[in-house]
């Protein structure tokens with residue numbers, strides 16, 4: 411059994427170096443290009459899919475659509491869920507990462523970005539950025555609507571979705587692609603790779619690079635690899651890591 415995970419292509423706020431979270435920003439020009447290249451690579455490597463999963467955020471849904479378009483797979487069912495959304499970045503959403511590091515200190519920003527269980531400062535419910543103001547989250551109860559999420563809190567919504575929705579389809583033999591986000595995928599990769607809470611801060615996922623996992627029947631990971639130029643992937647991971655240092 412195989413699955414492909416892909417983080418969306420570069421977004422306009424990745425480019426502007428802003429904390430994004432649930433803000434529904436579009437892909438940048440380069441982001442569209444990265445999505446196209448991901449589709450071409452998957453096609454060249456002989457991948458095919460019969461089911462896709464993505465979030466409610468357009469940088470992920472558009473990345474998926476571009477990939478499916480290039481692979482001539484627009485017909486396959488696509489399941490969207492808010493549970494695959496990016497980690498909610500609370501009151502940091504919209505702030506520049508490097509400016510925030512200057513103001514609050516690099517260590518504090520690193521904790522907010524990469525610690526396992528420290529959430530960023532929470533949004534006020536009266537804040538216009540509160541997700542309860544958006545039609546796309548009307549199905550969520552007040553308890554489910556985040557005002558800020560740590561990675562731990564993100565794991566608490568991503569992993570049940572993985573176990574209850576995605577894994578059963580894999581076991582039925584479906585060939586699946588998941589287009590999601592830096593931190594919702596970090597939640598999943600933490601689980602799949604068995605990364606400890608103390609080691610998770612060093613994991614960074616590059617934009618638009620297909621990540622393949624192969625499993626045996628017991629859902630044990632047998633192999634894991636990024637498709638594409640391995641040196642470039644390392645550089646892209648370092649770029650994500652160093653965003654607050656710009």
Ligand SMILES: O=C(O)[C@@H](CO)OP(=O)(O)O
Pocket residue numbers: 424428429430431432496497499523592593650653
């Ligand atoms: O801003 C965000 O929502 C995420 C992903 O772009 O950023 P970070 O890598 O800092 O967690």
